[in-house]
């Protein structure tokens with residue numbers, strides 16, 4: 080019998096993401112997939128901004144996706160062949176990220192680039208292996224695999240993660256896990272084809288509502304290629320017929336009568352639509368000039384479900400992605416949320432495995448339970464949100480469609496003109512709105528408690544903090560400070576030990592900027608402790624190198640895991656002396672406000688020109704502060720340095736890792 084720490088069943092986008100995370104963490108794992116080759120179907124076309132941010136720590140995956148995909152700038156809504164609204168997403172003033180907009184790119188490309196990144200870690204998917212039976216006890220899990228040559232073998236692992244899609248065998252093996260929900264009565268048809276002579280927007284989604292259904296366009300590769308071929312487009316339409324409801328039970332198990340294990344969940348392989356049917360829909364629902372479809376590469380009919388598990392964990396078995404939640408493609412969420420499941424789980428499994436002997440059993444269990452506590456509420460919100468969007472866009476009843484189409488031309492233009500409405504909606508679909516704040520201890524949430532999210536560490540002056548424990552770490556640009564260069568501003572341009580405590584002369588510094596960003600700094604497998612000097616305004620002084628070093632030492636004494644320390648110093652940005660707006664030179668603050676910009680503390684140090692990053696984090700009222708960032712890029716604790724004592728106490732009593 081073979082052994083490994085983690086067996087990942089399923090190498091779709093979710094399983095491959097988990098493999099990337101475990102490889103980054105240096106954990107022993109295997110990843111198997113029953114399919115001998117990767118799927119070439121486009122399926123998920125939208126990679127949302129939060130997913131791009133999170134995948135960006137795995138080598139060139141995101142750069143490759145960017146080179147193949149198209150940035151989606153918004154949507155166009157037509158009703159009965161007339162334009163009623165253009166929805167913009169590029170005017171929402173989202174500045175705290177490198178990826179403000181979604182990317183349209185085929186899931187086949189996404190999976191390919193992920194597998195290439197996995198190869199760079201020296202790991203590969205074992206294809207042609209099907210998990211057929213999974214049995215766990217309190218010591219481990221035994222999985223029976225059917226091998227490519229038809230024989231059977233077993234693997235013993237400490238944990239098994241089911242990333243095996245809608246018909247998950249892992250889920251079926253967990254006797255205490257249910258998969259409740261329902262099947263939509265409408266069926267849907269899909270066509271990936273080329274589009275000729277079309278005026279359909281190539282950098283937006285286009286949705287056309289008609290009195291008998293809807294048709295949506297999603298550009299896949301919108302531009303003609305070198306051979307002068309027409310661009311590829313995805314068309315999705317209501318299938319034009321209602322289907323008898325299935326009882327709200329679990330989907331049939333793979334291998335049992337009626338199951339379709341070779342197909343995407345809900346696909347009805349026996350009844351594909353025809354290209355001429357799509358041309359007819361285009362002529363009936365889309366505005367004149369929408370073009371001619373030809374050269375189809377995928378025609379399919381779908382039934383859609385909305386179902387979710389009651390638990391993401393059953394002892395040593397975990398579920399992620401479509402194995403845990405399936406829903407309509409409205410909002411383009413499934414793959415994105417699944418990838419984020421995997422990123423949440425990866426570092427937790429790794430912590431428990433790598434530091435098994437240093438953690439108490441209680442601490443290990445609490446950390447693994449926090450996966451369900453944090454991701455279950457996200458999954459529930461996903462099912463509710465996509466269900467609402469689906470019911471709105473694809474109502475089955477003809478009279479609801481008529482009322483909708485009569486009302487929308489009046490309401491939609493007004494609604495999309497209101498920025499905060501769009502921002503709110505975008506917060507949900509982009510993934511930026513995902514927060515584990517309410518899975519924290521004492522914060523309720525109803526689905527268990529997370530041990531790795533602290534409430535804001537409250538002290539009188541921190542009660543107004545805008546980022547809290549559980550929130551995404553916003554991204555912002557800072558400047559790398561290299562000891563030994565001209566940061567301190569001595570006339571010889573070098574820092575010398577003993578300069579701490581002396582006032583820095585008000586000289587230009589950092590002529591040559593090496594710009595980096597919070598997200599880049601917080602990549603890698605470890606936790607990150609960010610210590611901020613504070614802006615030194617109002618009645619408080621900015622904290623010196625010694626102050627931050629002391630604070631760092633106090634925290635590192637109780638945090639037993641790998642934790643990287645980073646110092647951030649507020650410096651003024653003198654726009655007047657710069658070449659152009661935003662390119663000003665940096666100088667230390669005025670007399671007495673900042674005594675030493677950087678030192679030889681050996682800690683990575685950064686300048687925060689104009690205190691912009693301090694401001695993003697809500698640390699801009701003068702006082703120094705700290706932010707503890709988890710390996711998955713979420714803030715676990717945040718506060719002012721004056722509340723460091725409370726943070727250390729909370730870490731010792733609650734987090735214990």
Ligand SMILES: Cc1cc2nc3c(=O)[nH]c(=O)nc-3n(C[C@H](O)[C@H](O)[C@H](O)COP(=O)(O)OP(=O)(O)OC[C@H]3O[C@@H](n4cnc5c(N)ncnc54)[C@H](O)[C@@H]3O)c2cc1C
Pocket residue numbers: 088089090091092093094111112113114122123124125126186208209210211242243244245246247248269343344399400401402408410411412413414415416417
């Ligand atoms: C038409 C369409 C459009 C979509 N659009 C979007 C979109 O725009 N954005 C978005 O985020 N999502 C979208 N989705 C959803 C997205 O495709 C899925 O959510 C995503 O593929 C789920 O990934 P996964 O890795 O969880 O599961 P899957 O992609 O289903 O992968 C599961 C893998 O497990 C393997 N497997 C299954 N059983 C076993 C077994 N017993 N042993 C070994 N291996 C096994 C399978 O071969 C497969 O490779 C869309 C889906 C469809 C159908």
